[in-house]
Amino acid sequence: MHLFLIRHGQSYVNLPDWSGTNWDQPLTELGQRQATALATWLPQRVEQAAAIYASTMLRARETVAPLASMYGQPIRFDDRVREIGNNRFDHTPWGVDDQPGEFSSFWASERPFAPVMKEPLSETLMHFRARVGAFIEELAEAHAGEQVLVICHGGVIEFAFDHIFNIGPWRRCEVWTHNTGVTHFEYVEHPRREVWRLRSHDSIDHLTSELLS
Numbered sequence: 001m002h003l004f005l006i007r008h009g010q011s012y013v014n015l016p017d018w019s020g021t022n023w024d025q026p027l028t029e030l031g032q033r034q035a036t037a038l039a040t041w042l043p044q045r046v047e048q049a050a051a052i053y054a055s056t057m058l059r060a061r062e063t064v065a066p067l068a069s070m071y072g073q074p075i076r077f078d079d080r081v082r083e084i085g086n087n088r089f090d091h092t093p094w095g096v097d098d099q100p101g102e103f104s105s106f107w108a109s110e111r112p113f114a115p116v117m118k119e120p121l122s123e124t125l126m127h128f129r130a131r132v133g134a135f136i137e138e139l140a141e142a143h144a145g146e147q148v149l150v151i152c153h154g155g156v157i158e159f160a161f162d163h164i165f166n167i168g169p170w171r172r173c174e175v176w177t178h179n180t181g182v183t184h185f186e187y188v189e190h191p192r193r194e195v196w197r198l199r200s201h202d203s204i205d206h207l208t209s210e211l212l213s
Contacts, residue, residue, distance in 0.1 A: 011059035039066035041206035050146035
């Protein structure tokens with residue numbers, strides 16, 4: 001399987017001066033142009049996609065729409081690739097009316113077993129990693145030999161690295177991805193050796209200087 005993890009375009013929550021409380025915000029005008037550029041460029045590099053998955057959050061939905069149109073593929077939305085803190089500890093997503101308003105006072109990697117939101121039912125960093133890992137393992141089994149696109153979030157890509165590289169609970173390195181940056185992993189059947197290959201990370205050839213966030 002060739003797995004392409006793609007961060008959404010710039011959203012209002014990515015703006016440094018954003019102070020809104022509703023996390024599920026749409027793309028900015030720049031984010032929309034990034035999504036259009038991605039949809040034009042990626043099919044030239046990845047000609048076929050057996051499946052296109054996406055986070056159920058609005059910024060991912062708006063990013064995946066032009067891409068799915070270019071491929072002529074339906075979108076398979078999945079709550080497991082929502083950004084960290086947007087699900088409860090049982091992996092179900094928060095609703096519009098019960099979304100916690102604040103993160104906990106510590107950075108998630110400092111206390112990986114504590115709720116990341118100021119809400120007892122919030123997921124922890126390790127809950128988040130578990131749902132991302134379960135999603136990836138399911139894809140590897142379901143899409144052997146195929147190319148799969150996943151439009152998700154920066155945190156999901158970070159923890160895909162942690163899962164695939166088998167990193168422990170206390171992280172020592174952040175994995176940074178630009179908006180609409182593309183990360184390419186390959187899953188191969190090699191008994192008694194590594195089964196994952198990192199082909200590339202944060203490919204942004206489609207982003208001109210005007211489109212870089």
